[in-house]
Amino acid sequence: MDKTDNPTEVQVEEQAEGQTKESKMALSRRGFLGAGAVATAAGAIPMTAAMFTASAKAQAKEAASSPAVHPGELDEYYGFWSGGQSGEVRILGIPSMRELMRIPVFNVDSATGWGITNESKRIRGDGDHFLTGDSHHPHMSMQDGHYDGKYVFINDKANSRVARIRCDVMKTDKIITIPNVQAVHGLRVQKVPYTKYVICNGEFEIPLNNDGKASLEDVSTYRSIFSVVDAEKMEVAFQVVVDGNLDNTDADYDGKYFASTCYNSEMGMTLGEMVSSERDHVVVFNLARCEAAVKAGKFKNYNGNNVPVLDGRKGSKLTRYIPVPKSPHGINTSPGGEYFAINGKLSPTVSLIAIDKLDDLFADKIKPRETIVAEPELGLGPLHTAFDNKGNAYTTLFLDSQIAKWNVKDAVAAYKGEKVNYMRQKLDVHYQPGHNHTTMGETRDADGKWLVVLCKFSKDRFLPVGPLRPENDQLIDISGDEMKLVHDGPAFAEPHDCIMVHRSKIKTKKIWDRDDAMFAETVAMAKRDGVTLESDNKVIRDGNKVRVYMTSVAPMYGLSEFKVTEGNEVTVVVTNLDTIEDVTHGFCMTNHGVQMEIGPQATSSMTFIANKPGVQWYYCNWFCHALHMEMRGRMLVKAK
Numbered sequence: 001m002d003k004t005d006n007p008t009e010v011q012v013e014e015q016a017e018g019q020t021k022e023s024k025m026a027l028s029r030r031g032f033l034g035a036g037a038v039a040t041a042a043g044a045i046p047m048t049a050a051m052f053t054a055s056a057k058a059q060a061k062e063a064a065s066s067p068a069v070h071p072g073e074l075d076e077y078y079g080f081w082s083g084g085q086s087g088e089v090r091i092l093g094i095p096s097m098r099e100l101m102r103i104p105v106f107n108v109d110s111a112t113g114w115g116i117t118n119e120s121k122r123i124r125g126d127g128d129h130f131l132t133g134d135s136h137h138p139h140m141s142m143q144d145g146h147y148d149g150k151y152v153f154i155n156d157k158a159n160s161r162v163a164r165i166r167c168d169v170m171k172t173d174k175i176i177t178i179p180n181v182q183a184v185h186g187l188r189v190q191k192v193p194y195t196k197y198v199i200c201n202g203e204f205e206i207p208l209n210n211d212g213k214a215s216l217e218d219v220s221t222y223r224s225i226f227s228v229v230d231a232e233k234m235e236v237a238f239q240v241v242v243d244g245n246l247d248n249t250d251a252d253y254d255g256k257y258f259a260s261t262c263y264n265s266e267m268g269m270t271l272g273e274m275v276s277s278e279r280d281h282v283v284v285f286n287l288a289r290c291e292a293a294v295k296a297g298k299f300k301n302y303n304g305n306n307v308p309v310l311d312g313r314k315g316s317k318l319t320r321y322i323p324v325p326k327s328p329h330g331i332n333t334s335p336g337g338e339y340f341a342i343n344g345k346l347s348p349t350v351s352l353i354a355i356d357k358l359d360d361l362f363a364d365k366i367k368p369r370e371t372i373v374a375e376p377e378l379g380l381g382p383l384h385t386a387f388d389n390k391g392n393a394y395t396t397l398f399l400d401s402q403i404a405k406w407n408v409k410d411a412v413a414a415y416k417g418e419k420v421n422y423m424r425q426k427l428d429v430h431y432q433p434g435h436n437h438t439t440m441g442e443t444r445d446a447d448g449k450w451l452v453v454l455c456k457f458s459k460d461r462f463l464p465v466g467p468l469r470p471e472n473d474q475l476i477d478i479s480g481d482e483m484k485l486v487h488d489g490p491a492f493a494e495p496h497d498c499i500m501v502h503r504s505k506i507k508t509k510k511i512w513d514r515d516d517a518m519f520a521e522t523v524a525m526a527k528r529d530g531v532t533l534e535s536d537n538k539v540i541r542d543g544n545k546v547r548v549y550m551t552s553v554a555p556m557y558g559l560s561e562f563k564v565t566e567g568n569e570v571t572v573v574v575t576n577l578d579t580i581e582d583v584t585h586g587f588c589m590t591n592h593g594v595q596m597e598i599g600p601q602a603t604s605s606m607t608f609i610a611n612k613p614g615v616q617w618y619y620c621n622w623f624c625h626a627l628h629m630e631m632r633g634r635m636l637v638k639a640k
């Protein structure tokens with residue numbers, strides 16, 4: 001690298017001579033990850049003096065505008081945040097960045113009883129025995145490219161699952177395990193004409209029939225598989241076997257194509273093998289052809305299940321493979337529907353695929369690389385790109401710890417050879433950003449107001465809290481010509497991705513409907529027991545099983561005592577008769593490791609073995625009333 005033209009991190013420090021000691025330290029800390037990683041990147045790109053000035057200027061303007069939402073005021077946007085290894089989804093208010101709620105999904109939650117109540121166990125289904133999850137990509141269902149406020153879908157990479165969250169109550173209502181694949185990573189929804197399908201990538205390569213008979217040496221039958229899930233039924237509609245593996249995915253705005261990035265076209269099993277070739281690819285799926293192939297029965301089944309699996313490997317009519325620089329990561333469709341932006345990761349570039357050229361590609365009229373209409377060089381480690389409503393794109397640079405703001409039209413012109421500067425600004429973020437997202441930016445309604453950048457490291461941005469640090473979710477004002485960093489938001493493990501949805505798109509219930517599907521099976525059980533949940537307080541004895549039905553009205557349970565025998569399987573069903581907004585009750589049985597939440601007008605139940613002889617108090621553990629402490633009762637467990 002030419003030292004005079006391309007300031008390295010060291011030189012940046014020298015240039016910072018006049019600055020305070022603290023900001024110099026900050027600059028040197030920035031280099032910590034960047035420097036070593038440069039060597040593995042495909043090639044460093046020159047950072048011009050103009051770019052440096054722009055970035056320094058932007059830094060000086062930090063905190064110039066404010067995301068203040070004053071006490072009593074409401075946020076303009078709902079943010080849906082993945083909780084990463086915590087397995088949950090969080091709701092934030094934007095722009096305040098206040099955390100409003102947590103939605104347990106793939107995790108077990110002590111507060112709400114998710115994974116403990118019978119209702120949640122039914123929803124958790126065949127994956128109920130898993131205590132863990134790794135959620136990455138939350139995306140809301142759409143109508144004609146606009147959010148419809150109905151569902152948020154999210155993947156669990158760890159256990160190959162997909163979950164659906166109902167936005168009227170903000171609870172998970174369905175979780176399925178995707179067969180034939182391992183590590184469901186990229187997940188998106190069909191945008192147009194509506195979210196008929198949720199699409200998701202099986203990242204890890206496994207034998208087609210993964211029955212324990214394959215070897216670690218012969219990897220010839222190893223495949224990655226693309227899954228297309230019926231969003232309403234929450235069943236896999238069909239799958240497509242591809243060449244290479246699958247990382248991230250997105251859909252077009254025409255209802256015709258899905259596309260996924262592949263970082264392991266080598267089908268390597270070790271890191272060295274995975275990064276050995278200079279190019280990987282994007283695979284594009286032709287939805288109509290896939291549906292026709294399923295109809296025509298041109299599929300196979302694997303692993304003893306009935307899911308139709310199509311062959312979309314190279315040469316197939318169902319797919320096309322577009323070579324891009326090695327190890328691409330994120331894929332983001334521009335809100336006008338013109339481009340798939342492919343983020344280079346090991347290449348300093350983003351490749352733009354013109355979606356209107358895909359018809360010709362599938363008709364074999366053009367070559368795959370002819371669909372690429374821009375490949376701007378942005379900086380080191382581009383991972384994800386977001387869009388505003390003014391034709392600009394915002395790309396996270398993981399290694400540079402920056403956001404590159406660039407103009408899409410100018411990047412296309414530059415690729416044609418015109419002398420234009422597509423780079424608008426580089427802004428330092430803190431540090432190592434992964435995903436970023438603009439308000440409404442993955443829909444036709446991109447509004448160019450806010451950009452959130454999910455930084456993987458926070459280092460020195462918060463009070464030190466031991467070796468494990470929070471992430472740093474930064475809020476950037478993008479409404480003006482310059483990006484302005486306005487807020488640092490610490491977050492626990494690990495928001496991979498987020499979306500920001502205008503509040504006008506979401507209508508939530510204040511209290512539960514008594515006929516809600518969430519507890520319909522519990523209502524049916526009560527009916528079989530001859531119990532009217534809204535009025536009865538009864539103990540039903542059924543051999544070794546005891547079903548205890550009680551109501552709750554602040555500050556009392558309908559039953560203040562009941563008796564069981566040691567070893568009984570006890571099911572406690574609580575129906576919250578309160579109709580007042582926000583009066584949630586809890587039910588905790590001491591010494592049995594169980595507790596749950598019961599929202600206003602909801603029924604919740606849980607089952608446990610009464611294995612602790614003696615008097616066991618149960619109590620309300622959600623604060624509900626001045627006499628909340630007194631809201632309790634006794635279970636006598638008679639010794640056997």
Ligand code: K7E
Binds near residue numbers: 434496
């Ligand atoms: Cu969307 Cu983190 Cu799963 Cu990129 S991934 S960073």
Ligand code: CUA
Binds near residue numbers: 556584621622623625
């Ligand atoms: Cu009921 Cu606290």
